[in-house]
Each structure stands twice: as structure tokens, then as C-alpha cells.
Amino acid sequence: MIFAVIICFNAFTHGKFSFHNTVYKEKPEMEKITDLTNIPADPYVYCRKYKEETGKKIVGYTCSYTPEEIIYATGALPFRLFGANEGIHLADANLQSYCCSLVRGILEEGLSGRLDFLDGAVFPHTCDSFQRLSDIWRINIAHQFHVDLVLPVKLNTESARQYMIDVLEKFKKDLERALGVKITDAMLSDAIKTYNQIRALMMRLYALRNKSPEIISGRDFHSIIKAAMIMDRKLFLKALGEIAARKERASDQKIISSNKRLVLAGSVCSHPDIYDIIENAGGVVVGDDLCTGSRYFEGVLDEKASPMEAIANRYLDRPICPAKHNGLMDRGENIVRMVRENKADGVVFLLLKFCDPHAFDYPYIKEMLDRENIPCMLLDMEEQLPSEGQLQTRFETFVQIL
Numbered sequence: 198m199i200f201a202v203i204i205c206f207n208a209f210t211h212g213k214f215s216f217h218n219t220v221y222k223e224k225p226e227m228e229k230i231t232d233l234t235n236i237p238a239d240p241y242v243y244c245r246k247y248k249e250e251t252g253k254k255i256v257g258y259t260c261s262y263t264p265e266e267i268i269y270a271t272g273a274l275p276f277r278l279f280g281a282n283e284g285i286h287l288a289d290a291n292l293q294s295y296c297c298s299l300v301r302g303i304l305e306e307g308l309s310g311r312l313d314f315l316d317g318a319v320f321p322h323t324c325d326s327f328q329r330l331s332d333i334w335r336i337n338i339a340h341q342f343h344v345d346l347v348l349p350v351k352l353n354t355e356s357a358r359q360y361m362i363d364v365l366e367k368f369k370k371d372l373e374r375a376l377g378v379k380i381t382d383a384m385l386s387d388a389i390k391t392y393n394q395i396r397a398l399m400m401r402l403y404a405l406r407n408k409s410p411e412i413i414s415g416r417d418f419h420s421i422i423k424a425a426m427i428m429d430r431k432l433f434l435k436a437l438g439e440i441a442a443r444k445e446r447a448s449d450q451k452i453i454s455s456n457k458r459l460v461l462a463g464s465v466c467s468h469p470d471i472y473d474i475i476e477n478a479g480g481v482v483v484g485d486d487l488c489t490g491s492r493y494f495e496g497v498l499d500e501k502a503s504p505m506e507a508i509a510n511r512y513l514d515r516p517i518c519p520a521k522h523n524g525l526m527d528r529g530e531n532i533v534r535m536v537r538e539n540k541a542d543g544v545v546f547l548l549l550k551f552c553d554p555h556a557f558d559y560p561y562i563k564e565m566l567d568r569e570n571i572p573c574m575l576l577d578m579e580e581q582l583p584s585e586g587q588l589q590t591r592f593e594t595f596v597q598i599l
């Protein structure tokens with residue numbers, strides 16, 4: 198809410214609330230940047246307008262294990278479902294209250310009818326809560342189509358690669374049937390090129406922010422990542438290229454930050470306020486292991502390999518989330534490596550209440566960090582954050598011990 202008010206205030210004072218007027222026509226550079234940070238504040242306005250103006254289909258998806266490239270190749274817009282941040286009532290009639298707020302929030306949005314612009318939804322089978330969400334969604338929400346994507350859980354076996362490719366081939370056929378489109382290799386390779394360019398630019402921005410964290414605020418960075426999961430990807434790519442070029446020029450001014458450097462770890466973070474609070478407490482986020490962060494962008498697809506093989510290889514090779522298995526210590530080792538590479542002073546775990554996969558991983562990762570003398574703190578979160586003052590005090594205390 199606070200975020201929406203600030204954005205509205207900024208937008209109106211600068212006269213840049215342009216995405217309400219048009220979403221796909223060429224626009225002046227500054228307006229595009231304002232769009233990137235405004236769109237996540239009200240993504241449904243963007244989607245409705247996008248659909249009205251382009252006539253394209255919109256496919257909802259729930260998790261970073263969705264092969265967006267295949268959806269985008271059909272001409273449809275992949276739209277990440279983040280769920281309601283407050284006021285979850287309808288979902289409670291269908292899901293136990295001990296499901297994480299992300300899953301309950303997504304179901305709430307579906308049941309409320311606010312997602313009626315979707316033409317279908319895709320559910321990768323990852324954690325138990327997402328699998329149950331898929332079943333409930335199929336029964337209760339009458340969108341045009343519903344596709345389950347049963348990817349392998351163990352990624353480090355002989356058979357995982359071929360099984361992953363077979364599942365992706367089936368997914369392609371399911372989408373062709375559902376959307377009435379034949380997906381050619383040329384369509385797939387065009388989509389893969391677009392996603393590769395987005396990922397490469399995002400990694401450039403990550404590197405820049407690592408070097409000079411003040412050149413882009415955590416809030417803006419978070420909004421850009423969310424916009425990547427909402428906007429038309431080619432338009433996003435163009436706007437992102439302009440931002441990256443401008444920020445690269447700004448980074449030459451060598452701004453030196455004295456804030457403590459932090460890595461965030463967890464599932465999804467839908468609270469841009471967290472970044473402000475961290476920065477006000479004397480910290481700065483220089484790396485993350487989040488689905489709304491580097492886990493979404495890491496790994497470029499091999500454009501010379503067959504499309505399905507390239508997509509499968511990325512899922513098998515990129516850092517995993519705890520809903521997948523790639524060896525007992527894989528996530529912990531990845532977080533330690535990230536701390537070292539980013540010269541971070543500590544790690545903050547953002548744990549959504551009732552998220553079993555992340556809660557089960559936490560003790561062993563903490564042990565690994567303790568052994569490496571890397572301080573960490575654990576923040577339990579729900580759809581609503583604890584009060585700002587309380588959070589500020591916790592972060593200030595953590596930053597002081599670093």
C-alpha cells in the first residue's frame with residue numbers, strides 16, 4: 198500500500214503515468230523507465246490494456262521452473278502470478294491456513310475473478326503447496342486451459358536430462374493444443390534469443406549493482422525484476438537495455454558505499470519495502486538467491502543446441518531451489534560461493550511462514566555459514582510485513598554486528 202502511494206505520488210508529480218494510456222507503442226525513454234518501476238505496482242492494469250491493444254493471449258504461471266520461452270514462442274504473454282499481499286479470505290475455504298501466503302494469495306486472486314484476463318495457467322510441480330494449488334485451481338477456476346508440468350525432482354541422475362526434455366516436448370504439445378498454434382523451431386529460437394538477451398542484461402545490471410550499489414536502489418531493482426515477469430518481453434528488453442547503458446555510464450563516477458553488503462536468500466520476495474528498510478538500516482543487497490532475483494535470470498540458453506535440450510540444460514545446471522534436489526549440500530555451497538564472490542558481509546534469509554522446503558534447508562545452510570564465519574539472520578514473513586519500526590530495529594541490530 199505504502200509502495201503504491203509512493204509510486205502514484207512520484208508518477209503524478211512527474212506526469213509519467215503513461216502505461217495507463219498505452220502499453221506497446223513506442224514511448225520516450227524516460228517514460229519507459231517509469232513504466233518499469235510502476236508496472237509491478239498494478240500489473241493487472243497493464244495486462245488488461247495489453248490484451249485490449251494487442252489482442253494477444255496471457256498465460257499465468259506460478260514458479261521459476263516454468264519454461265517461459267515456450268509460452269512466449271506461441272505469441273502469448275507469460276504472466277507471473279504473485280498473489281494478493283493482504284486480505285486473503287476466499288482461499289481459506291479451499292486451502293489449509295498452514296499453506297504459505299504465496300500460494301494462498303495466488304488462489305485468492307484466482308477465486309476473486311481479478312485474474313479474468315488470463316487465457317490459461319501453467320503449474321510446474323515443485324513444492325507440495327504448488328501441486329495442491331494446481332488441483333484446486335483446476336476444479337474452481339474456469340479459465341480456458343490448465344497445464345501441469347511434471348518436471349523431475351532429482352536433477353543429478355542419468356535419466357533426469359532425457360526425462361526433462363520429454364516433459365518439455367509434451368508441454369509444447371499441450372500449449373499448441375490449448376492455444377491453437379503450431380510452435381515452429383524458428384518461433385522457439387526467436388523467443389530463446391529474446392530471453393537470453395534479457396538474462397544477459399540483467400546479469401550486467403547485477404554486476405553493476407555489485408560494484409556500485411547506490412547507482413540503483415534495491416526497490417527499483419526489485420521492480421525491474423518483477424516487470425521482467427509481467428511486461429511484453431521484447432519491450433522490456435528494449436527498456437532494460439537503455440537502463441543498463443545509462444547505469445553503466447553512471448557507475449564510472451565510482452560511488453563508494455559504506456553500507457554493509459548483504460545477500461538475500463529465500464523463495465519469493467514481494468515486498469519492495471524490505472529494500473528501503475535494509476538501506477535505511479545501513480545495509481545494501483549485493484546478491485540474492487531468490488526466485489524474484491538471480492534464480493530467475495541465471496543461465497543463458499545454448500542457441501546452437503535443440504531448443505528443448507537448451508531449456509532442459511538450463512534447469513539442470515542453474516542454482517536450484519529447495520523443491521529440487523541436486524546433491525545434499527548444493528544450495529548451501531551456492532550461497533557460500535555467492536557471499537564470497539560478492540564480498541558480502543552477511544546473509545538474510547527471508548522465510549515465508551509455512552514454507553516447508555525453505556524451512557527444511559535453513560538449519561544445514563546456517564551450519565555451513567557458521568562454519569565459514571558468515572553471519573546470518575532469519576526473517577519470518579507473511580503476506581504482510583511486521584511493522585516498519587520493528588523491522589528497521591532488527592536490521593539495524595544485524596548490520597551493527599557485521
Ligand code: SF4
Nearest residue numbers: 260323464488518520
Ligand atoms: S522456491 Fe522453488 S518452488 Fe517456490 S516459487 Fe521458487 S522456484 Fe518455485
Ligand code: SF4
Nearest residue numbers: 297324326464549552
Ligand atoms: S516453495 Fe515455499 S514459498 Fe514457494 S510456493 Fe512452495 S511453500 Fe510457498
